[in-house]
Amino acid sequence: xxxxxxxxxxxxxxxxxxxxxxxxxxxxxxxxxxxxxxxxxxxxxxxxxxxxxxxxxxxxxxxxxxxxxxxxxxxxxxxxxxxxxxxxxxxxxxxxxxxxxxxxxxxxxxxx
Amino acid sequence: xxxxxxxxxxxxxxxxxxxxxxxxxxxxxxxxxxxxxxxxxxxxxxxxxxxxxxxxxxxxxxxxxxxxxxxxxxxxxxxxxxxxxxxxxxxxxxxxxxxxxxxxxxxxxxxx
Numbered sequence: 422x423x424x425x426x427x428x429x430x431x432x433x434x435x436x437x438x439x440x441x442x443x444x445x446x447x448x449x450x451x452x453x454x455x456x457x458x459x460x461x462x463x464x465x466x467x468x469x470x471x472x473x474x475x476x477x478x479x480x481x482x483x484x485x486x487x488x489x490x491x492x493x494x495x496x497x498x499x500x501x502x503x504x505x506x507x508x509x510x511x512x513x514x515x516x517x518x519x520x521x522x523x524x525x526x527x528x529x530x531x532x533x
Numbered sequence: 534x535x536x537x538x539x540x541x542x543x544x545x546x547x548x549x550x551x552x553x554x555x556x557x558x559x560x561x562x563x564x565x566x567x568x569x570x571x572x573x574x575x576x577x578x579x580x581x582x583x584x585x586x587x588x589x590x591x592x593x594x595x596x597x598x599x600x601x602x603x604x605x606x607x608x609x610x611x612x613x614x615x616x617x618x619x620x621x622x623x624x625x626x627x628x629x630x631x632x633x634x635x636x637x638x639x640x641x642x643x644x645x
Contacts, residue, residue, distance in 0.1 A: 422578075452631055454631070454632075458574075462637070463619065463635045463636060463637045463638055464576075464619070464621075464633075464635045465635075466632055466633070469630075469631075469632070511574045513576065517631040520563075520564050520581065520623075520631070521566065521578065521581040522566060522578070522621070522631070522633055523578060524568075524575070524576040526573070526574070526575045527574040527575060527576075529574055
């Protein structure tokens with residue numbers, strides 16, 4: 422298994438600003454994943470972050486809106502840029518070990 | 534892509550009751566997991582169960598891969614079991630890319 426720490430756990434932000442979410446894992450992993458969960462909805466994969474290469478984004482998500490960094494094998498950041506109220510969601514980072522996925526505690530973002 | 538349907542969408546129980554949650558998926562899968570999302574938003578792994586049966590305390594799960602469904606059993610429910618239960622699957626294409634597709638979840642409320 423893995424211990425995954427996300428910061429911040431929650432934030433309230435003004436529209437038009439940006440927020441960077443940090444994800445720290447206690448083990449080295451090749452891939453880290455970022456998910457979004459809109460209010461009352463299921464989880465949707467935003468992108469896959471590989472160390473040393475550009476993140477791979479899923480359909481409907483673009484790098485300009487959700488830039489991702491992956492500077493080493495235990496850390497990643499997701500930035501939510503130029504926020505609007507529609508970006509209010511829980512953002513979760515995830516890693517997999519032997520096909521089993523583990524999640525951080527999530528970042529609950531409210532945009533006002 | 535693969536479709537994941539969970540039922541029922543909502544379930545209200547009295548403490549001590551038993552329940553069965555169902556997950557149907559539209560194609561064969563290589564990976565299936567059950568998660569519990571607590572009221573604070575954190576996703577907790579319950580089972581990694583692409584096939585067969587597993588038990589962990591009051592919880593057990595069965596996946597019948599040939600018939601494309603999985604069941605999660607909760608016995609002697611407690612108020613702390615409240616939350617959303619998600620089923621997530623992955624279908625490999627030339628190996629695992631660790632990308633999970635989530636169902637919409639079952640919202641369980643256990644009343645004292």
